[in-house]
Amino acid sequence: MATKKQTTTVQDFSKYIRWFWMVFLGGILALLLLFMLASWGAFGEMPDHTVLENPKTNLATEIISSDGKTLGKFYFNDNRTPVGYDDLSPFLVDALIATEDARFKKHSGIDARGTLRAVFKLGSGGGASTISQQLAKQLFHGEGSENIIERILQKAKEWIIAIRLERQYTKEEIIAQYFNIYDFGNNGDGIRSASSIYFDKEPIDLDIKEAAMLVGMFKNSSLYNPRRNPEGVKNRRDVVLYQMEKYDFINETIKDSLQKTDLDLNYTPQSHRDGIATYFRGYLDGFMKKWIKDNPKLDGTKWNLYNDGLKIYTTIDSRMQKYAEDAVQQHMPRLQAEFFVQNTPKRNPTAPFLDLEQSEINDLLNRSMKQSERWRHMKYDLKKSDKEIKDSFNKPSQMSVFAWKDGKASEIDTIMKPIDSMRYYKSFLRTGMMSMDPQTGHVKAWVGGINYRHFQYDMVKQGKRQIGSTFKPFVYTAAIDQLHLSPCDKFPDTPFCIEAGKFGNPEEWCPKNAGGSYGGQRTLKNALANSVNTITARLIDKVGPQTVVDLATKLGIESEMLPVPSIALGTPDISVYEMVGAYSSFANQGVYTKPVMVTNIEDKNGTILYQFKPETRDVISEETAYVTVKLMEGVTQTGSGVRLRGKGADSYRADYREIVTGYPYEFTNPIAGKTGTTQNQSDGWFMGMVPNLVTGVWVGGEERATHFASITYGQGAAMALPIWGLYMKSCYADEELNISKEDFVAPGNLSINIDCSEEANTATDNDSEKDTPDDLDF
Known part of the structure; x- marks a missing residue:
């Protein structure tokens, strides 16, 4: 029989058991209640089925090359x-x-x-x-x-x-x-x-x-x-x-x-200022913002370029883009090094400017100051007075500036006055380069400058510069088209003037040949190859400036061109983008195809939002286009572009050969092209074509007063042509690209004689056909 103490102990123990189960079951119920309340949103909104299916995340817009590589992205915070x-x-x-x-x-x-x-x-x-x-x-x-x-x-x-x-x-x-x-x-x-x-x-x-x-x-x-x-x-x-x-x-x-x-x-x-195709991505940013403005979503809201995960399929080939950027990075440091040698303060007290008085330089820097981002920020964001802003430009500050170091783009940490940094940056030669398939209009490479982080102004489409002799093929084309001229037709290489009043010309216009040499007869092929100004003037006198302007407009030149005789020598300011599109018509048998940069735009689910439609138009006959191409082949056979063939390099000074001619191009395939150099060597151009690729290159300073003192280094054949040569060497080495080495396609009904082998292709003893550093190519 249990004692009273034992009974009490059992009762106490059972109490603990009840409490244990009450706490345990209560805990479970509390836990279940906690989860139920949480699932009902009592502790904050919970994602429903729709949100779980499409969780909200910011997705960068991806820029995709024609060969399937990511060129870059647009994003704010989430890449x-x-x-x-x-x-x-x-x-x-x-x-x-x-x-x-x-x-x-x-x-x-x-x-x-x-x-x-x-x-x-x-x-x-x-x-x-x-x-x-x-x-x-x-x-x-x-x-x-x-x-x-x-x-x-x-x-x-x-x-x-x-x-x-x-x-x-x-x-x-x-x-x-x-x-x-x-x-x-x-x-x-x-x-x-x-x-x-x-x-x-x-x-x-x-x-x-x-x-x-x-x-x-x-x-x-x-x-x-x-x-x-x-x-x-x-x-x-x-x-x-x-x-x-x-x-x-x-x-x-x-x-x-x-x-x-x-x-x-x-x-x-990966940032907006680093990586490949930075200048092209800068152009694409503007293209997309315009597209977004004109193409809202189905619900009427706007696409977000930085968060909606769009995919932009472009025509840029990542391999060719890299070859183009590498060509610029190889040539420009060498050219810049020589420019610095020639423009030391001892040799040129107004360096980097030439032909300017000190008052003109001051005006130039003041204009640049007021156009700068620093001025805009201080004036409109910080509400500073003009005097305060100008004073800030003359206070030394710590900054990182661009420099070519050991042949590569780099940055130098220094202390410099902002006004001095502006002058420093104006001493650098810039470049613009674009490469395009003339049949499809697909732009394959786009290099708008030497370094996007420090020089953001795009010299492919945004910038326009005087084009010099690269305009001459338009004059020759108009003459061939209207007068049915042959490359073998001869014209006198003698002084020539267009009188005042003709074509609305206010004064008599008498262009001079480079170096002042004249004499004898030249074929059109020889005249274009050697960029003879007098014969170009004779041609525009026959067809009229308006005819040439109309032709250039049909070829895709949108920039303003005054129909005056001097246009024959390339006085208009035109972009690399326009010039490449125009020259592509010659390689495309007279058909202009508008350059294409974007083929498709898709949303994050792969739905096509945009698909490009080719824009083409017949401009000149197949025959005229082919004859013009054969004329321009003469430039790389015997004219200012002959260095592409690897000939004559031994005749150059060692330093000159190293900088602009020492590259072993040695191209043997048909190449049509034209060099161009503007007044005072402010701009150097080269336009080069093979049947399935047209490429244009410009080199010059931000200011026209920044230029080489002589034609030796300042001509297009020295400044721009080497970039084309280096680029094409890399493209040909990559056999997957299938860049043509074949002849340009001849029309079946060719009636104009293009074989000048039996014609005297030289003019007189003064003929400047030999490619020397002192050739002048206006």
Whole structure:
């Protein structure tokens, strides 16, 4: 028989049991209530089915080349371009699962075992968040709060969203989203940007150690930043490799060998001012803003260039673009070095300007000052007076300025007055270059300057400069078209004048030949090859300036051209873009095709929003176009472009040969072209054509007063032609591009004689056909 004490003890113990079950069941009910309230949105809005299906993330607009490469992106804060699971390296997936969620494929969003482990070990045994939970956190509620109650509520929401994500998406889709959403630092938003920035690779091409490094950054990309903390990143990468070996994704031998290696970064920053085709991307920014203005969404709202994830498919070929940029980077430092030698303060007290008085230089700098961004910012944003602004231009400040160093573009940290920096930048020679397929109109390469970060004014389409003798083929074309002239027809090379009043000319116009040499007869082919001014003047006298202007307009020249006789020598200011389009008509059998830069625009789902329509028109006959091409072939056979053939280099001074003629071009295929040099050598041009590629190059200073003192280095054949030659050498070396080496296609009904082999192709003893550094090519 139980004693009273024993009975009391049993009753007390049963009380504890009741309390235990009450607390336990109450806890479960409270937990269920917590999740129910969270799912109903009691603790804040929860994503519904539609939002889960289309989570809101900012997606960069991607610019894609014709050969499928990413040229760049438009974005504000998020440089994100999503990829699918199949575009991920399997090493990325293995590294992620091994490091972040080893049981990922076995749970449905919540890992009960991991959660219990975290609870009983108070977090010392690792976190309990699954990949799905971490994705939920990044997609919908961000970083956790410091407040314990808020953290519990956020965790409840995170669990519910994770379960819903698991129901909404496959495991593969969740992994892809997780890689796409993460910010890896240095504008590396998402795995595609990160793999490109840190290794210059697509995600599918990452190897084991590269994948391990990027997955290691998931712990904290700010702390584990490979540029600021390479040692810490390497240690973290090695931890990921250890985890991969632990879960049998790699063996111990591979782990040990990879842990001994460096990070081997190939840092390739992605910004609006860095990377490939920067000037083209600058043009494209304006193109897209106009397109967005004219093409709203179906609901009437506007597309966002920086957040809507558009895809812009362009005609630019990434390989040809690189060859064009490399050609500029090879030639311009050499040319600039010689310019600096000739324009030292000792040799030229007004350097970098020539032919200007000090008062004119002061006026020039004052105009530039008022046109600068610094002036605009201080006057309109800071509301400073003109005197305060001018004073600021004369106060030394710390800055980084552009410089050619060891033949490469670089920056120098210095202290300089802003007014002096303006003068310094005006001492640099600039360039503009565009290359285009004449049949399709597709622009293949676009280089608007020497360095976009420091010289943002685009000299392909935005800038226009006097074109000199590159205009002469238009005069010859008009004469061939109207008078049915042959390249073999001869004209006297003697002084010639067009009287005052003719063609509305106010004064008598008497152009002079370069070097003042005249005499004898010249064929048209010889005259164009040697850029003889008097014969060009005779031709425009026969056809009239208005005829030439009308022809040039039909060929795509939109710039203003006054119908006066002097236009024959290239007085108008015209862009490289216009000139390439016009010359392409000659290579395209007389048909003008408007240059095309964008072929398609798609939204993030692949829906086509824009598709270009070719714009073409017949301008001249096939025969006239072909005869003009044969005339321009003479420029590279015997004229100012003969150095493309690799001839005559031994006759040059060593320094000149090194800078402008020492490149081993040695082209043997048919090339039609024309050099151009304007008054005082302010502008150097070369237009070069083969049957399926037309390329134009301009070189000059920002100000026309910035130029070489003599024609030796200042002619188009020395300033611009070498860039064309270097570019074409690279294009021909890349056989996949299929750049033509064939003859230009002749029309079937050719009636004009183009074979001048039996004609005397030289004029007199004064003929300047020999290609020497002192040739003048106006």
